[in-house]
Amino acid sequence: MSDQTTNQQQSAAAMNEPLLSVRDLRVAFGTKKEPNEVIHGINFDVFPGETVAIVGESGSGKSTTMHAVINLLPGTGRVTDGSVQWNGRELVGIGRRDMETIRGREIGLVPQDPMSNLNPVWSVGFQVEEAIRANGLAKTKKEAKARAIEVLEQAGLQDAERRMRQYPHQFSGGMKQRALIGIGLSASPQLLIADEPTSALDVTVQRVVLDHLAKLTSELGTAVVFITHDLGLAAERAEKLIVMYKGNIVESGPSKEILQRPQHPYTKRLVAAAPSLASRRIGAEATMPAAPTSTFDVAALAEAEGHGSKPGEPVIEVENLRKVYKLRKGNFGSEDFVAVDGATFTIRKGETLALVGESGSGKSTIAKMVLQLEEPSGGSVRIAGKETAGMSSSELFELRSKLQPVFQDPYGSLDPLRNIGNTIMEPLNIHNVGDRESRKQRVLELLDQVSLPRELATRYPNELSGGQRQRVAVARGLALKPEILVLDEAVSALDVLVQAQILDLLAELQRDLGLTYLFITHDLAVVRLIADRVCVMQQGKIVEQATTEEVFENPQQEYTKNLLAAIPGASIELGIVEAGDHVPHTPVAGSGSAPFAGGGQAGAQA
Template sequence: MNEAHMTEATQEFMQPLLSVRDLKVGFTVDRQVNEVLHGIDFDVYPGETVAIVGESGSGKSTTMHAVINLLPGTGRVTAGSVQWGGRELVGLGRREMERIRGREIGLVPQDPMSNLNPVWSVGFQVEEAVRANGLATGKKEVRERAIQVLEQAGLQNAAQRMKQFPHQFSGGMKQRALIGIGLAASPQLLIADEPTSALDVTVQRVVLDHLQGLTQQLGTAVVFITHDLGLAAERAEKLIVMYKGNIVESGPSREILERPQHPYTKRLVSAAPSLASRRIGADAELPTAPTQTFDLSALADEPKPTVKHGEPMIEVSDLGKIYKIRKGNFGSEEFHAVAGASFSVNRGETLALVGESGSGKSTIAKMVLQLEKPSSGSIRIGGQETADLSGRGLFDLRRTLQPVFQDPYGSLDPLNNIASTIMEPLKIHDVGDAASRKARVYELLDQVALPRELATRYPNELSGGQRQRVAVARGLALKPDILVLDEAVSALDVLVQAQILDLLAQLQRELGLTYLFITHDLAVVRLIADRVCVMQQGRIVEQATTDEVFENPQEEYTKNLLAAIPGAHIELGQQR
């Protein structure tokens, strides 16, 4: 947060840098203008940090994209005024707007992977931004400025990194490169759209600290677009809460989050996971999840061996994974992705694997799912050793064990409608006939609280939360005993995240499911997990019940992870 906390009195004497009045935006659909912003008013003052929060589709990104005339498709400003340093931006010509974008108003877009071109080196893309912003002209001068931009963004060995491609950068490095590009021209305002949503807490803190240092040094105002209320409380002086294209509440961020006034803000705050949260369903039924129960014996399939409640479903012993990494001169070196990992997960229980990116969490998930072969150690699923399984044995195991992947965009086939997507495991395993499969699809849509009419829709017609529910429904299609959830809620806003977590908790109670939950979000762990394994550089460094890990962490690394949670020590109003 900026050192000088501006009071309302000082703001009265200061001119706003950005002043938005009665801003309305519409998208043309079938010649009809569909209004999505209904008269937005706010100011951003020099050097101020503002956070805009709200669920997906509330109009956060649309508002700031309208300011810099980057609305997608048929979107356009239909009314209102955007004053930038006393200059009207609405109706400004394309060329003049391009001079302002980048040089005066910088943008850090949401997804670093889709905003860095995979076929160009990172250096080429930074050089392109340097040229476009008129920061340098000659080839040598442009290169020197590009290296300087990457160094400013906190990347080590920037001259060597220039030659690398986006896939050779970690998520944190890609995000820093985009922040570097956004701040390259020392703009007066930086718009940061979900700048850290895909990063783990420690990388997130490093990136945000760096961004804060740079913006303070340059005197840049920042507008954060985020669904992370902890981040908003910790990093922004002013908070704007949006709901269905309207601003429903705005003011000092701490004040709003500690004492929310509007019913929607209260809902947002109560849905936000925090260190003060309790395990979902610990002592009460959930109000938000559907309470119907379903007859899950409808499909004719072979009976599974019965496993008593509380018996170990996943037993991992001394697990290791070594990758050979190629070096020059045809040589290679060993990289120990996982070393000596041991844990067990009992039936009906949730075990969370947590740690930074690269700590080995997803590698363990892949080995449990039999997508990777362990280099050493053993994995037993439902009492059965998996090392020697192949062909039919492995195929049968997949009915017991199903994944729900991180990215619902990437894990759903855009050419298949929702019914086909959910039905796919049933077809592969030759379960039932066409009529019973269709009945099962409707049953699963009911279970994950999705309307049946979505069966004929395609993934691009669904919201992120709906797509994630479809991924859960597909995971449940074969009535598995175990779900392996890899960052299954990391990209969702707090209300949708709360709904999915409530749904998972309810399904676990009804069906006796066992979850292996991989995440970098420790606040979510508090809500969903019974026990926690903390991983660092391929090793499990701490393993205990969720309460023990949160209330009395033993390892310094675990303490650092907990301390890095944004807003960890801010009392949010109306917690679960």
């Protein structure tokens, strides 16, 4: 028998053996005396070159499962039972140094949070080069820089050589995500764990990144495990789908088959909640549940709400808005970078305007200028007819009571030393609304509204999943019942079930209170559900502006057509929930009043 034949047989045998084999894995948090088991004996395999997607709602155990595989469980988390086999080698109980030789080189990780995983005091290029050197991929500084430029370009970052000199705060959320993807791919690992790798990316860059991952899979035999809430991405990119619910695998198999013909009631509920291009605006024809009766002192909010505008009147008027940043160059020089160039639009009372476009196109920069967090380089912003330039501190304070943000980053926008109850209560304290008891009651109502258990009021941000943190950010934005809400990727980190709840909530509040929304997103299926009009942005300029129907049915610009064509899974028809199906749901905690003692300090944590 020839050597070539032997090698082919060995290669075929290796392809039939799983790269990663997980058996009866159990994970718990807390002390050994009082463990809280969160993963309940799960089993799955990942084969060489295979793409697997793990889906499920926030807190279902998706990220915890894969972090347990590579021994990166946070805090008191630990594997209590089971086996994790990597290339036939047991990883449970492995030494720290042995695991460090596997992580990065053999198993790559793209973490969920692009904001807190980049060091703010180092340039992005330095951090990518550091990872390359740590994995032994470059002997000289010149080689490390060349490889860093290469992996960032592969991850879809344009003008990578110039951008490498910038710092994380100068990158948009999507650009930071691309930098992390570049780091994860730098060693060409056998397995890449991608934890929500495209949640911060616009659809066109998403397609670039996913195409690159698919190329790696086919050329290098790299296996990919996606942890995602995007069912379109799972259907289009993954061969196998694993559905998790409360720490258990409830359904697994070929992805398209499961999503087109879901069997488990929970999977059916996930599929039913997923937005698609066939969706229509959540509006008057939809039957909405009645808003809960509020025991909060509405009279005390009368001043803070400031609902002075009549329906249909312009509330936000942006004219020829321009923002120029100074980028550092060598020899202490700098160069101009135009982030927003001549943006003009108007939002009327009770209307939702969506700003869409690629990451780095200037969407979030416009939001910051509307919120008075960035000073325009040119042009004007008028809120309810008042010019914001040159406002006094008292006028700005009054403006902030009716203009509230929900930021893109649920990690960086929540104070880690303040518990959730006090975080949501903070705007009420600052604007001196109601007494302490009425504020507590308002916080509990807000937790109910965003489908969070009331018990979370005494917990801290590091104890919550990414989706739960995003819901806290939405609750805080709604605390003062503002007239205008600026939502910067407010549902991008949410699973489809919570996303549907939040979008329904926003539509209901808009209908009942006449709220006005500036909605910034890269998810065009969500735009279809929530927006009345759309502004499409490209490289700092608004290139198309029309009603949502016109943009989706008859896009004028080639750029807009490309955005629509790049939506993952747009052509895949998902299954539907049949009448009479019993669909489980995660219960919301009941009426018990949660304490808010301790002044929000981490030292008070139980």
